Each structure stands twice: as C-alpha cells, then as structure tokens.
Amino acid sequence: MNIKIEDLVNHIYTDTGNSLWAFSPELAVCATIVLLLFARLFNVDRKGGIVSPAGLTMIGIVAAFVLSVATQSQLMSDADGIYSRELFTGLLVFDPFTGFFRLLLLAAVFIVVWLTLLSGIPDREDGPDFYILLMGATLGMMMMASANHMLMLFLAIETTSVPSYVMVGFLKGRKTASEAALKYVVYGGGAAGVMLYGISLLSGMLGTAYFPDMAMQMAKIAADPNLMTGAAITTLTLAVVMILIGLAFKLSIFPFHFWCPDAFEGASAEVAGFLSVASKAAAFALLVRFCLALVGPSADNPEALQQFNMQIGVVLGFVAAITSTFGNLAAYSQTNMKRLLAYSTIAHAGYMLMAVSAMMIFLNAPGDAATANTNASLAIEGLLYYLVVYVLMNLGAFGIVALIRNEIYSEEIADYAGMSKTSPMLAVGMLICLFSLVGIPPTGGFIGKFVIFAALFDAAQYQPIMYAVFLLGVLNTVFSLFYYLNVLRVMWIAPAKDSARIAEVPLVSKRGAYVAFLAVCVMVAGTIFIAPVYEAAEHVSTMLFSGIVP
Secondary structure: OHHHHHHHHHHHHHHHHHHHOOOHHHHHHHHHHHHHHHHHHOOHHHHOHHHOHHHHHHHHHHHHHHHHHHHHHHHHHOOOOOOOEEEOOOOEEEOHHHHHHHHHHHHHHHHHHHHHHHHOOOOOOOHHHHHHHHHHHHHHHHHHHHEOEHHHHHHHHHHHHHHHHHHHOOOOOOHHHHHHHHHHHHHHHHHHHHHHHHHHHHHHHHOOOEHHHHHHHHHHHHHOOOOOOHHHHHHHHHHHHHHHHHHHHHHOOOOOOOHHHHHHHHOOHHHHHHHHHHHHHHHHHHHHHHHHHHHOOOOOOOHHHHHHHHHHHHHHHHHHHHHHHHHHHHHOOOOEHHHHHHHHHHHHHHHHHHHHHHHHHHHOOOOOHHHHHHHHHHHHHHHHHHHHHHHHHHHHHHHHHHHHHHHHOOOEHHHHOOHHHHOHHHHHHHHHHHHHHHOOOOOHHHHHHHHHHHHHHHHOOOOOOHHHHHHHHHHHHHHHHHHHHHHHHHHHOOOOOOOOOOOOOOOOOHHHHHHHHHHHHHHHHHHOOHHHHHHHHHHHHHHHHHOOOO
C-alpha cells in the first residue's frame, strides 16, 4: 500500500512539473495579481509610470501573451504528431483550441486596460483593486477554455464570476451599479447552484467527471437495456439540462438573460464591454468542450446515444433562434446605448449558439466519421471567426460609448445627435462597429454570419426542422439592421437639440489623437484582418476534430 501511495505521489509530482510550462500563461496572470497586491501594500502604485496598476497589468498581459505564443509553438513543433496535452492529471487540456482562446482573451483584456487609461476609470485610488479583479476574472476565463474535468468546469466559472460581480458594482455612489451587482450576484448564485447539482447528478450516474470518459460511460449505459431505463434517461437529461443552464447564464441565453441588461446599464461601459466579449468567448469555449465530451471520439456510439445528442443539438438550435429573436426585438425600444448593446449581446449569443447546435447535429448524423468531423469543423470555424470579430467590434462600440460619456456625461442615444459634425472619428468608428455587428459586407461580421448560417443550412439536411432555425437566423439579421441604423441616424442625420450635450473632441488635441487611433483600429480590425483570422480559425477547428495539422 505504501508503494502504491509513493508511486502516486511521484506521478503527481512529475505530472505537475511537466504541466507548468504549458500552464505558464495562467501563471503569468497569477504573478501579475500578486505584483498588484504588493504594489498596493507598499504604495508603489502611486508612483505612476511602469509601476502603476495599469502599467503592471499591461506588462503581465504581454508576458502571458508571449508565453501563450511560445507554448503553442512548442506544442505544434513536437514531432510525435499529437497536438494535445493533458495538464495536472487531466484536469486541464492544452491544445490549439486552448491556445486560440488564450490569445483572444488576453488581447481583449489588453484593449480593455488601454480603454480604461483613455477614459479614466478606475481612478488612482481604486486602480489596483480594479485591475486585480480584472486579471482574476481573466484567469478564470483562460481555465474555462482548457477545462477537461467537471471540477474545473465549475471552479473556472466561479473564478470568473466572483470578480465580475464586484466589477459591475465597482462605481461607488451609483445606485444603478449597486442594484445591478446585487441582481447579478443573486442570479449568478442561483445558476451556479443549479449547475452544481447537475454536475453531481451526471458525475454520479456516469461514475466519472473526466470529460474524455463521459461519452464512453454514456455509451455503456445506452447499449445496455437493463441500464437504459426511463429513470436513467430522465436523470441523464435533467443533469445535462442543469449544466447547460449554468452555461446559458454566462452566455445570457434566453430565458437566462435576466442579469444582462441591468448589469450592463449599471456597470461602466468599460466593464460592460469586458463582460460582453471575454465572458462570452470563454463560455462558448467551455460549451464546445462539454458538448464534445457528450459525443466523445467514437464514431460507433449506440443509436440511443446518438439520438440523445442529436436532440440536444436541435434544442440548442431552437433556443438560439428564440434568443436572437428576443434580443433583437427587445433592443428596438431601448433609449440607453448600453442597454441596447446588452440586448444586442443577447442576440449575438444566439447566432453563435447556432454554430454549436450545427456541430452537435453533424457529429451525431448518419454517415462516416470523416464527413462528420469536416462538417463539424466548418461550424466551429465559423464560431471562432465570429468570436474574434465580435470581440473587436463590441469592444470598439463600448469603447466609443465610454469616450462619448466622458464628453457629454450621458449614455442616452438621443444625446448623440449631431455627433458626426462635432466628433467625426467617433461617429465613423461607431458606424464601422455597428455595420460589422449587423453583418454588412465587407466587414468581418458578414463573413462570420455567412459561415455559421452555411453550417446551419447543411445541418438542416439531417434535421429538416433546422431550416426554421436557419430562416429565423437570417430574418433576425435583417431585423437587427433597424435599431442599429437608428443609432447611426441620430449620430449622422438628426440635428443636435439646443438642450443636448455635444461631444466636442478636437482631433488636434492629445485626446483627439487617441480617439482617432481607436477609430482607425476599429476600421482595420473590421476589414483588413479578415483573411488571417479566418485562416487561424480554420486551422484550429480542423485540429480540434482531426488532431492533425491540415
């Protein structure tokens, strides 16, 4: 017995040592949090410059980004042809999919930090606390993208959620911020409890919480008539639904979107932008991981299991269509720009969920495994590309809202009247962002939606009922055009009211140069970078399903 324990300890020690290099980007984020705490303790943060909270945070993000590129390069250069490594005895997994989301999340956080420097939130006194919370949430999101075990699924989500609750209510003295944070905490706690109960049911029924073993255990149950009883099916369905509810909360999927509009309106535009993009990206990465765990690598799953997973795909498709429809219809009546973008976020979560739905249908459709993997790869390819464009465009939109807020002290759409004359670069930047969110060519949003809808249309050949989801997705894209154009109408056509506060941002000033630079970045991200991002998404999605470099 002592020998077995000793062998186990040695195995854990060796595995941990081997996992540290692949986990180094997350360790860099942890080191940044520790540095910020020490800087706060010894009042170093008040000296400004490179040792300021924002400076230390940016250094940490850049270090984590460089380590992400280095670890990804080492993984791809290995000669054994295996492009996936399990870390810490299988709790996490490191593969190109993980690397893609690491880089995306770190880039998004860097933009958010840069935006806080331009807008002046947080102030000097609260800077360390804000950036510690921001990096803590980022750490959880990076672990969400690499989760390989039910335990890590829950821990990663909670590591992300708790700092997010605090950031929503970070603005002191604002009743709306405190109310939004309270609602977010209450709804988040309820969703976490439901998800945890679902995890306990599923893990107890399958006898494992390890993602790669889940489908194998489900296949054993489905293949045994004595085990595949009505009670077993009910328990299995209930467990999966409960876990999906927890993920739906993070994605603000209807009807678990309650927190989103109030949280976005109460929080600062910078925090709302961070939650709208980074949290969504990490949650979709985790959703894909969980859905793949239900399917497994085997192409000869019992028919009962294939039908079960196929129905999950169909349900996800209809939930996605309802979510997009609700988000777009609710956005029509909004007068506050952050609430409008909140409902826009809900609608876009529905579009991206359609890609996951198509993936589940492809992987469980009749036919050979190669065709299934190719089709599923196309769906996830669209999701990855859409996420990159969505991160850039939504952050750009929220960034412009923050800059306008600093000038006119308002986030009401009516107060944007005449802005094309007083702040033309901000108006142009908002136009590019909203056109991309709609999906108007040649912006990146058009390509993302086109690939997702193409995958959804192909999935409908196996499940004809999905043609209705496809049609609703296309119609919702048209519907969304009207409320986005209303914002642009106010900015470009509507005359400024005498009582309206006008954003006068002269381009010859230092702030005007920052604003111009932001608008240029938004335009470049929406047009020029289409091909490289698409190629990266295609590369990662192909390896996710085939395990080889295309």
